[in-house]
Amino acid sequence: MTFIKTAKSLPKGAHTLERHYYVDPDILQKEYDNIFLNNWICAGRSSELCESGYYKVINIGMESTILLRDEHGELKAHVNVCRHRGTRICNHRSGQFSKSIQCSYHGWTYGLDGKLMGAPHMDAVEGFHKSDYSLFPVAIAEWDGFIFINYSHTPEDFDSAFAPLIERFKDWTIDELITIETKKYEVSGNWKLVIQNYCECYHCPILHPDLAAITPYLSGQNDLYEGPFLGGYMEFNEDKESITGSGKLCCPPLPNVKNDDLKRVYYYSIFPNMLLSLHPEYVMYHMVWPNGVDKCTVTCTWLFSKDIKNSTRYNPKEAIDFWDITNKQDWHISELSQLGIQSKKYNPAPYSGQESLLAAFDQYYLKNISLT
Numbered sequence: 001m002t003f004i005k006t007a008k009s010l011p012k013g014a015h016t017l018e019r020h021y022y023v024d025p026d027i028l029q030k031e032y033d034n035i036f037l038n039n040w041i042c043a044g045r046s047s048e049l050c051e052s053g054y055y056k057v058i059n060i061g062m063e064s065t066i067l068l069r070d071e072h073g074e075l076k077a078h079v080n081v082c083r084h085r086g087t088r089i090c091n092h093r094s095g096q097f098s099k100s101i102q103c104s105y106h107g108w109t110y111g112l113d114g115k116l117m118g119a120p121h122m123d124a125v126e127g128f129h130k131s132d133y134s135l136f137p138v139a140i141a142e143w144d145g146f147i148f149i150n151y152s153h154t155p156e157d158f159d160s161a162f163a164p165l166i167e168r169f170k171d172w173t174i175d176e177l178i179t180i181e182t183k184k185y186e187v188s189g190n191w192k193l194v195i196q197n198y199c200e201c202y203h204c205p206i207l208h209p210d211l212a213a214i215t216p217y218l219s220g221q222n223d224l225y226e227g228p229f230l231g232g233y234m235e236f237n238e239d240k241e242s243i244t245g246s247g248k249l250c251c252p253p254l255p256n257v258k259n260d261d262l263k264r265v266y267y268y269s270i271f272p273n274m275l276l277s278l279h280p281e282y283v284m285y286h287m288v289w290p291n292g293v294d295k296c297t298v299t300c301t302w303l304f305s306k307d308i309k310n311s312t313r314y315n316p317k318e319a320i321d322f323w324d325i326t327n328k329q330d331w332h333i334s335e336l337s338q339l340g341i342q343s344k345k346y347n348p349a350p351y352s353g354q355e356s357l358l359a360a361f362d363q364y365y366l367k368n369i370s371l372t
């Protein structure tokens with residue numbers, strides 16, 4: 001949904017991506033292999049796994065990962081493949097294990113830590129050691145209450161990879177915020193169109209007049225403009241305080257958000273699948289999951305201070321409803337983009353100066369997708 005002026009100007013000759021990046025299944029497979037399965041990706045909030053045994057399953061292309069909280073309160077992630085004959089162990093999207101994870105085929109049973117605990121009749125097999133058949137681990141990290149996983153065999157250290165962001169949003173105390181609402185959208189468009197749409201507000205006056213009335217589309221400044229993290233802020237109009245139906249705060253600002261940050265909304269895309277939007281009184285994040293070259297699932301989650309949930313004085317729905325409408329406007333135009341780009345007559349065209357972050361996203365994306 002964002003911004004404009006940038007400390008770094010648009011690279012000369014920057015233009016939109018070629019058609020095949022939006023229609024070719026081989027490209028999608030490369031995106032799975034080299035991007036989604038080779039980077040830290042956002043997988044939700046750690047509060048979703050609030051008790052021992054709680055789990056959720058993340059599917060990316062042909063791969064599936066079980067995320068859970070173990071009996072020591074630690075977050076763990078395991079490849080969702082039985083070490084016996086490879087059966088997918090967990091076929092639900094979320095739930096709670098008791099103290100173990102059992103494959104429904106022959107009953108091999110694993111601890112929450114992934115160690116094989118029971119394997120009927122395998123003791124008689126010469127040279128078989130249960131310790132050799134733990135579930136394969138997936139790297140997992142938590143930052144500001146968000147879970148990230150990395151499927152790579154050699155994941156980059158999370159703190160190094162996220163160094164530019166680790167302390168950046170501490171005034172919003174995101175780790176203490178709670179989920180008030182999550183909405184799920186099925187979008188008939190390539191996942192990159194959703195990210196690219198978020199990275200500019202060139203479209204705001206036409207597509208979102210109500211949003212443009214709160215944050216003028218030429219306001220603001222980018223402060224991260226190359227690499228995996230892109231974004232900056234936009235400023236509220238003088239008579240506006242936040243992005244809500246009324247343009248007023250829907251509850252008090254978060255206590256440590258002060259001064260200029262009370263007059264701004266910050267938007268960041270966090271490569272490859274997360275969009276993070278910080279308002280004075282709430283935080284919103286999107287996750288984007290490819291489901292095909294022309295399909296993606298997007299979730300949007302609104303995080304507020306926990307005092308808000310039980311109070312009748314405040315109305316977080318003002319923020320949720322406003323963004324729900326805006327989201328749908330964005331998904332609709334992204335679907336129309338997909339339809340147009342599928343035409344053989346589509347041809348890349350130059351980006352405007354207000355689309356410099358799209359050029360930066362494309363550049364980082366192209367660098368990542370060609371890793372082999």
Ligand code: FES
Nearest residue numbers: 082084085103106
């Ligand atoms: S495939 Fe899982 S127990 Fe046999």
Ligand SMILES: [Fe+2]
Nearest residue numbers: 001197208330
């Ligand atoms: Fe938009």
